């Protein structure tokens with residue numbers, strides 16, 4: 001069990017949302033949001049593995065998330081899609097999905113019930129990303145916000161600037177293969193879209209785990225350049241000077257034998273922490289995150305106008321303390337002791353790395 005902190009909070013017993021063993025439950029809609037276990041009705045914020053799990057009887061999600069969700073949870077998924085901003089009547093609640101700017105199809109979920117507006121942010125970011133719709137600012141009475149990067153040390157440079165650094169790294173001499181590790185869903189496509197926006201026209205080679213998601217992105221019209229799965233390349237063809245994108249799970253596996261001379265790098269928000277970078281054993285770290293950084297978390301929570309705020313996912317305590325003591329807001333951290341419950345270890349994005357970035361490491365850069 002994690003130790004309790006001064007900022008620990010619980011949802012009010014008379015509100016529309018409850019924490020149950022299956023996850024966050026909306027009483028008037030009789031539906032769970034990103035449930036941890038199979039349920040009758042699931043409302044999904046996005047298709048990352050720590051939010052979208054198989055086995056539920058019925059799913060609702062944003063319309064742009066359909067392709068990725070079906071790729072990951074099955075073509076016959078019992079899924080109803082809802083366009084961003086459209087309102088759905090579920091039981092005694094009005095439910096709507098609004099862009100979260102995190103990955104393709106990611107949504108904030110707004111619940112309107114008994115005269116109150118409850119907003120569940122899901123994962124979100126405020127930085128521009130050519131691979132998904134931008135974040136939609138919303139107002140609510142109560143906000144449940146993620147806090148994956150809830151420390152002031154996390155402040156991101158714009159994605160196009162990081163993409164320029166990636167190009168310079170890739171094109172340096174000697175022209176060996178450049179293997180860039182990045183999460184397969186979201187980060188890889190964001191990098192491809194940023195490279196395309198910079199005018200890069202060379203073909204980029206992809207690990208199979210990334211290739212599998214490309215159809216869903218291309219079907220949504222996300223502008224990306226030419227790509228090819230590495231497996232489709234003729235045997236013996238030189239990889240000198242080529243850029244290859246691969247998921248972190250490929251590090252240290254036999255797959256890497258194809259690149260004995262490669263330079264390697266990892267693109268993630270966690271690359272801001274030297275200890276994580278060192279443990280990953282890559283030559284270079286690019287700080288590029290699909291989550292809100294500290295200034296964006298503070299700004300988003302402030303601009304929501306919420307009278308009550310609950311934080312989930314990650315480093316909520318310092319953020320709760322700051323918002324309470326400096327900004328005078330009513331902010332608490334929601335926590336569950338169960339594995340998989342907002343602990344993020346089973347995520348497939350930057351969530352996975354959280355446990356490896358200790359506060360001490362962050363404090364010492």
Ligand SMILES: [Zn+2]
Nearest residue numbers: 046048123349
């Ligand atoms: Zn996510």
